[in-house]
Amino acid sequence: MYTLPITTYGDYWRTTKLWSSYLGGALAIWATTSLAGSKPERTMETGMLPASWSTTQTAAVSPVKSALGQETTALKPSGPSMQVMTEYRLADVPVQTEVRESDELPPGMHKVLQEGSPGLKRQVVKLTTVNGNTEEQVIHEFQLNTPKKRVIIENSKPVSGEILDLAKLKVVKSFTVEATAYTYTGNRTATGLNPRVGLIAVDPKVIPLGSRVYVDGYGYAIAADTGGAIRGNKVDVFFPTLRECLDWGRRPVRLYLLAGAD
Numbered sequence: 001m002y003t004l005p006i007t008t009y010g011d012y013w014r015t016t017k018l019w020s021s022y023l024g025g026a027l028a029i030w031a032t033t034s035l036a037g038s039k040p041e042r043t044m045e046t047g048m049l050p051a052s053w054s055t056t057q058t059a060a061v062s063p064v065k066s067a068l069g070q071e072t073t074a075l076k077p078s079g080p081s082m083q084v085m086t087e088y089r090l091a092d093v094p095v096q097t098e099v100r101e102s103d104e105l106p107p108g109m110h111k112v113l114q115e116g117s118p119g120l121k122r123q124v125v126k127l128t129t130v131n132g133n134t135e136e137q138v139i140h141e142f143q144l145n146t147p148k149k150r151v152i153i154e155n156s157k158p159v160s161g162e163i164l165d166l167a168k169l170k171v172v173k174s175f176t177v178e179a180t181a182y183t184y185t186g187n188r189t190a191t192g193l194n195p196r197v198g199l200i201a202v203d204p205k206v207i208p209l210g211s212r213v214y215v216d217g218y219g220y221a222i223a224a225d226t227g228g229a230i231r232g233n234k235v236d237v238f239f240p241t242l243r244e245c246l247d248w249g250r251r252p253v254r255l256y257l258l259a260g261a262d
Contacts, residue, residue: 179252
């Protein structure tokens with residue numbers, strides 16, 4: 001009696017798995033053989049720069065051949081030439097000037113109370129040269145000697161009275177006087193000048209004739225006249241009108257005796 005073979009589910013699964021292995025191996029061999037004879041693609045053509053290359057740089061692109069005879073592309077960055085150096089220097093620290101307001105001087109005058117002198121500092125300078133152009137940058141400095149300040153005293157009040165060359169004058173001494181106003185008398189002064197604003201009468205034993213003075217409240221003037229009642233620390237100051245004389249009257253004021261600079 002002939003009996004037909006009975007195929008179970010396990011036999012079917014084993015058979016399918018075996019044929020799949022055969023077919024997969026054949027496909028792998030075929031793909032390897034096909035790709036082995038093909039030429040790989042060039043990732044960058046000769047003369048073209050990759051997108052990642054900075055546009056701020058310059059590069060020389062030249063085709064070269066490798067040992068296998070394949071042509072490749074060589075990139076040679078050629079940026080600007082730069083040189084950096086460090087230099088040590090000595091430099092002066094400038095003198096600062098301080099101006100102090102003072103009533104010790106007549107208005108418009110000034111006097112040097114203290115002369116100044118420069119200081120000294122040491123600097124570390126960075127020199128950067130790019131294509132022949134050099135830029136300097138001070139990266140550090142420290143002071144060796146402290147500068148000495150220049151001090152000037154001055155009186156910035158408005159100047160009135162006789163116009164004098166203040167730059168050539170200096171204060172000899174100052175004292176308080178009794179100043180009386182006077183106006184035209186019809187006579188010339190003791191020095192032969194006609195009375196006018198800026199001329200005062202003095203005691204020649206106290207203030208020599210021709211002296212340049214400053215009378216506080218009156219202005220700069222010249223001692224050009226004398227008077228029988230003017231003795232000691234007394235002066236007469238001239239005004240062109242009676243009204244001005246009455247407004248001034250007689251009052252104690254500070255007088256500065258001036259002399260030309262040495």
